[in-house]
Amino acid sequence: MANILLVLNAGSSSIKFSAYDADTDDLQLVTRGQVEGLFSAPRFAAYNARGEKSGEHAWRTGDTLEHADAIAHISAYLRGLGVGHRLKAVGHRVVHGGAQFTKPVIVTEHVLNELERLTPLAPLHQPHNLKPIHIIAQRHPDVPQVACFDTAFHATQPEVASAFALPESLTRRGVRRYGFHGLSYEYVSTQLPNLPNLPDGARGRTVVAHLGNGASLCALDAGRSIATTMGFTALDGLMMGTRCGNLDPGVLLYMIDELGMNAREIEDVLYRQSGLLGVSGLSGDMRTLIASEDSRARFAIELYVYRIAREAGSMIAALRGIDTLVFTAGVGENSADTRRRVCEQLAWCGIDFDEQANVARGPRISKDTSKVGVWIVPTDEELMIARHTRNLTSVTRG
Ligand code: AMP
Secondary structure, eight states: OEEEEEEEOOOOEEEEEEETTTTSOOOOEEEEHHHHHHEEOEEEEEEEESSEEEEEEEEOOOOOOHEEEEHHHHHHHHTTTTTTGEEEEEEEEOOTTTTOOOOOOOOOOHHHHHHHGGGGGGGTTTHHHHHHHHHHHOOOSSSOEEEESSSSGGGGHHHHOOSSSSOOHHHHEEEESOSSSSHHHHHHHHHHHGTTTTGGGGGGGGEEEEESSEEEEEETTTTEEEEEEEOSTSSSSOOOOOOOOOOHHHHHHHHHHOOOHHHHHHHHHHHHHHHHHHHHHSSHHHHHHHHOOOOOHHHHHHHHHHHHHHHHHHHHHHHHHSEEEEEEHHHHOOOEEEEEHHHTTTTGGTOOOOOHHHHOOSSOOOOOTTTSSSEOOOHHEEEEHHHHHHHHHHHOOO
16 A cells, blocks of 8 residues: 555644555545544544545544544544555644745754744634644654645745834734735646646736635736735635625724723634624525525625625736636635626726636636636645645655
8 A cells, every 4th residue: 555645734623634645746645534523523524536435433422522533533544544554744734834934844843842932923723733743743753744834835925015014013023914825826826837828827927816715815926926815814805704804903993992892702703703604694605695595695795706806906916917817715616606706897907708618617717818817726735735745755655
């Protein structure tokens, strides 16, 4: 059986995993899946490379699982496939690399300490991302681990794109725009040279719309990030499933002074009760809203599309034009309706939209004559992490 390269993406209540055959040049997927509902109703599911369910397990009601238990379950599942004992390296998604980590890095004790110190910049995510690194280090001290950051790809942003207009006392403490979804944008940028008939190849000006549960836009100049809509945290920019996106900071002062809300209450509103869910009062899931006749659901979609088109204008200005627009992630890859509406609002920049191709999922969804090429490019953040992990650990054949 193959040598395995494992990718882990841990959140507060779930761990997603992908296992790749390290002996194949293109890192073929062996299995992927997740343990969800860690501290409430834990359940495990795994899928083979064809996307067919290959394993599942639900724990008894009332059972709770720690991250360590979930990793033990994933290891046991891999061992059951005959691959667990050949674990060659583990790659992790880590949300924040700060100003210091602008590339993926092999984890050492020193690196881990430095990453712990970045927790105040991403308190909701960083501790959960780091937990599995500690667990694997204890269980498999000889297996190399690599941390890949959501922020790193945006290190190429010019200072003017990453700076806030704030006093130095704050910028000195790291208050600046970092940007997120970097692994997704990096993967998409590696796919750009494969797209046929691209007006200016990968050298052109591209706006990528990563529209998933979290959503952001990135301006790529010759494949490098020069601007993005997320900032200091993953709250800024576009309206998301449950996050508000761009917000006048004066609203926060009003919530504190007039509504008497504390930091945790405000955090809950901004991260979990806003976006599509907050505006529709119905759901943060685009599928539910598209299927709904409710006028608030319709307005939530209208606002979602309006925000994308308006922020895209700001990315296009940063690039001083646009050659290619790319849709990716859950909504971007699957919702023809959202893609059409965004492209209609962006027709001014030279998009000649092809509705037939859009419904047929492209991948090119603009007409041959369109000044701007519009594409659907499925993202694969896990594969990007696997590639980095292999490059850094030189996991080779045999
Ligand atoms: P992601 O975070 O990339 O997995 O994207 C998750 C989101 O994609 C979900 O919350 C859904 O709203 C959205 N999504 C998935 N499939 C569809 C679809 N067919 N139509 C509209 N939205 C979809």
